[in-house]
Amino acid sequence: xxxxxxxxxxxxxxxxxxxxxxxxxxxxxxxxxxxxxxxxxxxxxxxxxxxxxxxxxxxxxxxxxxxxxxxxxxxxxxxxxxxxxxxxxxxxxxxxxxxxxxxxxxxxxxxxxxxxxxxxxxxxxxxxxxxxxxxxxxxxxxxxxxxxxxxxxxxxxxxxxxxxxxxxxxxxxxxxxxxxxxxxxxxxxxxxxxxxxxxxxxxxxxxxxxxxxxxxxxxxxxxxxxxxxxxxxxxxxxxxxxxxxxxxxxxxxxxxxxxxxxxxxxxxxxxxxxxxxxxxxxxxxxxxxxxxxx
DNA sequence: AACCAGGCGCATA
DNA sequence: TATGCGCATGGT
Numbered sequence: 001x002x003x004x005x006x007x008x009x010x011x012x013x014x015x016x017x018x019x020x021x022x023x024x025x026x027x028x029x030x031x032x033x034x035x036x037x038x039x040x041x042x043x044x045x046x047x048x049x050x051x052x053x054x055x056x057x058x059x060x061x062x063x064x065x066x067x068x069x070x071x072x073x074x075x076x077x078x079x080x081x082x083x084x085x086x087x088x089x090x091x092x093x094x095x096x097x098x099x100x101x102x103x104x105x106x107x108x109x110x111x112x113x114x115x116x117x118x119x120x121x122x123x124x125x126x127x128x129x130x131x132x133x134x135x136x137x138x139x140x141x142x143x144x145x146x147x148x149x150x151x152x153x154x155x156x157x158x159x160x161x162x163x164x165x166x167x168x169x170x171x172x173x174x175x176x177x178x179x180x181x182x183x184x185x186x187x188x189x190x191x192x193x194x195x196x197x198x199x200x201x202x203x204x205x206x207x208x209x210x211x212x213x214x215x216x217x218x219x220x221x222x223x224x225x226x227x228x229x230x231x232x233x234x235x236x237x238x239x240x241x242x243x244x245x246x247x248x249x250x251x252x253x254x255x256x257x258x259x260x261x262x263x264x265x266x267x268x269x270x271x272x273x274x275x276x277x278x279x280x281x282x283x284x285x286x287x288x289x290x291x292x293x294x
Numbered sequence: 295a296a297c298c299a300g301g302c303g304c305a306t307a
Numbered sequence: 308t309a310t311g312c313g314c315a316t317g318g319t
Contacts, residue, residue, distance in 0.1 A: 034300060130301040136317060137300085179315030184302085221302050242300040273300075 008085055012072040017079070019065040024089035026111020027060050033274045034134050035231050036115050037125050037141045038159075052078045052118060053150070053158040084113050092264050099258040102268060105275040112274060114267050115231060119199035120192060121159045122232025123214070126224045127184045143176045144185075165189035184219025191217055203233045210235070236266040245269060248276035 011018040031039035031047050039049035046059035056079060057068040070079060080086065093110060097103040117125075128140050148164050149157035165173075166189040173182040191197045197217070202210045210233070214225040226240035239257065241249070249256075252272070261268035276282055 126300075129299090131299060131314075132301090132316085133299040133318060135299095135319095139317090177316065179317095180302095180313090181315080219302065223301060227300075240300075244300065277300085 010072075010075060010080075012075070015069055015071060017067040017070045017072065017075040019067075019085075021063055022060075022065045024093070024111060025060075025065060025083070025113055026109070027058060027065075029109040029111040029274070030083075030113045030115065033109070033112055033270065034277070035270060036117060037128075037134070037138045038121075038145070050145070050152070050156050050158065051082055051121070053152055054078055055152065055154055055156045081116050084116055087113075089113060089267075092267060095260050095264075096268060096271070098260040101252050102258055102261060102271070105252075105268075105271045108275045108279055109271065112270055114236060114270050116234050117231050118159065119202065119228065119232035120162055123188060123192075123199065123217075123220075123224075123228040124159070124185055126227035126231070127188060127217075127219055128178060128181055129227070130181065130219070130224060132181075140176055140178050140181075144178075147175060162189045162192040166193035181219060184217070187218040188220065199232070202229060203235065207235065207237065230266040230269070236264050239265040239269050242273075244273055244276045248272050248282075251282075252276075 008022075009020065011020065027045070027047050028041065031049065032041065036049070036051075038051070039047045041047055044059070046057060048055070048057045050056070054070075054074055056070055059066050059068065067075060067079060093106045096106050124144070125137070125141055128144075129137050132140075145157040145159055148160035148168070150160075152158050165185055168186055168189070170182045170186065173185065176182065178185065192199060197213055202213065205213070207229070210229055211222065211225045214220050214228055215222065220228075223240050223242055226238045229235040230238040230240060239245075249272075257265060257268060
């Protein structure tokens with residue numbers, strides 16, 4: 001029994017895991033907000049995705065979340081951590097609400113959670129994300145998996161290993177259509193497969209060191225490194241700054257991120273990113289795109 | 295049909 | 308340190 005998850009009490013059925021009275025978890029807001037790229041919405045509003053070599057079909061009905069095809073072992077070993085279910089988002093959002101602007105951004109999509117993905121997949125995903133759009137990122141990631149990943153159940157594929165990609169040439173990756181990012185993926189794969197970079201210890205290093213380690217990879221700058229650390233290594237103190245966050249910060253937080261978000265900057269970042277990118281009111285209020293200068 | 299996309303590496307001042 | 312440009316590809 002932990003204080004952080006007073007309400008999480010999973011019920012394990014034969015081949016499902018059910019979470020009753022779940023709060024602070026909206027599937028669409030969490031799985032379709034640009035932090036992960038392997039989740040696909042079904043016509044009925046449920047989502048299907050792959051992580052850690054496992055398929056998960058997840059639906060949300062009447063305040064209950066159902067993880068279809070997920071047994072107790074996989075829930076405890078994978079999805080509990082992946083969906084960050086041991087963190088009290090109500091408490092965090094309450095803390096954020098000290099700042100009225102941040103309160104507005106969190107209230108806009110209060111069901112966002114920050115996923116804890118595999119470090120290697122997160123690294124590759126955000127290498128692919130540079131100068132790219134979400135739709136095409138998903139396509140490239142999907143082709144990467146179906147072409148180079150191990151088949152798993154149900155016709156799905158695991159994310160390809162660093163070892164596999166390390167043996168590839170840029171020509172081998174041509175069918176993926178990753179463009180100039182192909183050689184970045186290969187460089188990352190070679191450094192990880194050789195052991196030069198150990199993704200599993202990045203969560204232990206000081207932020208600057210972890211960042212510098214990842215930035216040895218060609219094609220990994222500070223933004224991609226911060227995304228890999230936030231989404232892949234659980235570094236919720238990381239605050240990746242992309243074009244959207246830059247615009248949002250200039251308009252909404254000209255004096256910087258408020259102190260009430262300091263402990264969970266990465267979670268605040270995800271609320272702000274989603275708000276800036278999808279809230280119609282934002283561009284009007286801030287006139288973000290038309291603003292030439294201050 | 296241009297313009298842009300969850301940037302980065304490189305050249306130049 | 309700061310700016311500007313090209314980059315592969317395709318979505319809008």
